[in-house]
Amino acid sequence: MAALRFEALSKTYADGTRALSGITLGVGAGEILALVGGSGCGKTTLLRLVAGLDRPSAGRILLGGAAITEPRADVGVIFQEPRLFPWLSVADNAGFGLADRPAAERRRLVEAALERVGLAGYGPRWPRELSGGQQQRVAIARALVTRPALLLMDEPFSALDATTRASLHGHLLALWEESRPTVLMVTHDVEEAVTLADRIVVMQPRPGRVFDELDNPLARPRDPLSPAFEAGKREVLRALDRSLRGEAPLQEQAAENAGMWW
Template sequence: MKDNNHVAITNLSKTYKKQNSDVLALNGITLNVSRNEFLCIVGASGCGKSTLLRILSGLDKEYNGSVSVGGTKISGPGLERGIVFQEHRLLPWLTVRDNIEFALQTGTQAEKANLIAGHLKLVGLAGFEKAYPNQLSGGMAQRVAIARALVNRPDILLLDEPFGALDALTRLKLQQQILAIWEKEKTTMIMVTHDIEEAVFLGDRVVVMSERPGTIKKEFEVDLLRPRNRSGVAFQQVRKEIYREFYADLM
């Protein structure tokens, strides 16, 4: 039976204090995410999509409304939720292996070694255990960050524009790799991005957010077979519909 409420967000609002005034960042967000779904959230810069991920990760606990995973309210960070940021945020004084081990909370040394080796293989970096972050390309460093986020076998992986700082070719390669990981690990993926083509290529569903204060303007089911052909007519039609919705406020 499909779990349509694996992640449940109900009437979520978020207000920031800025000097002597309040800034409404999110306003009345209601959204359900199914188990094993790949959900992409698109929106302009400043619309609150990264704030939404921070709330889902438990890093931001000051909000109104309800946010739960598996029926349990989120009260802070948890091992069932991994997160990958736009910057890899690896610790420069630690090797690749030690950066991943830093995230591991339990297990014997042998168990940790097996998990680290398995996840480096998963992201295509077997053999780079002893490398330091400054010895890696941007794409390789981001793959280490993905391995670190997955090493505790989370139910949900949150992706905050993880490929935004990469060159176009590396970005395409990592899109393919994150899909392969998703298909193998069956992890629920929630990604925020400003790249509509990326969202259509990756997502089972694409949610379009309004400009600040962020609300959900429209949801699109992406009913396209995988692997998806970016130049195909069906792909371009979905992309065009989302672009039309995305830019409606600017026209």
């Protein structure tokens, strides 16, 4: 586990587009943090910076106290699409990041990872023989089999039906429980954010910046039909609505209103 830290992070592209401005934010070691926000708020740009695939214009990103300036072996990524190699078997795809391990250890780790995502015995198959949900399970196993310190997720369940998505949420959390990597996820699905995250950060667009931070105190496993879960969704939706309207977060508004009494 390793804490993640953004310090006055900004990103401006060559054409002058300000994608991010002044992001200062911490993600605790072992915490699952979800980023939500409207289009143009820089969520995917932020993930690319953390993955070391791009450089910030200002500020820095620290993982375990060390600056991220390039891709790192201890940072795993799950993309929107599975991105499996079609010429490799399911087992070889899942164990792609274990090339430096002895063959017996690699086989053992891959078999265990596939079993935990419900794909025991699927190792010899080809990606084309799997459904979309099964392919994404392989992607989850591949990202977590190396036990990364940090896991980045860019809407990995957005293309799946509700039943498959709920199943994969369970598989992901079961794998996360084993080594508790720090997780930073981007999602447009408020219910998914409330299901998975310990904390939800609402971002505001043009340029992308932090609008509000909402703690999620619900114990796991979370019941999406419970009144507490519904209340959590409403809180996130209210913050999203205010961010898109350009209004102040409720905490700031409450502080301003309280000040009017003095």
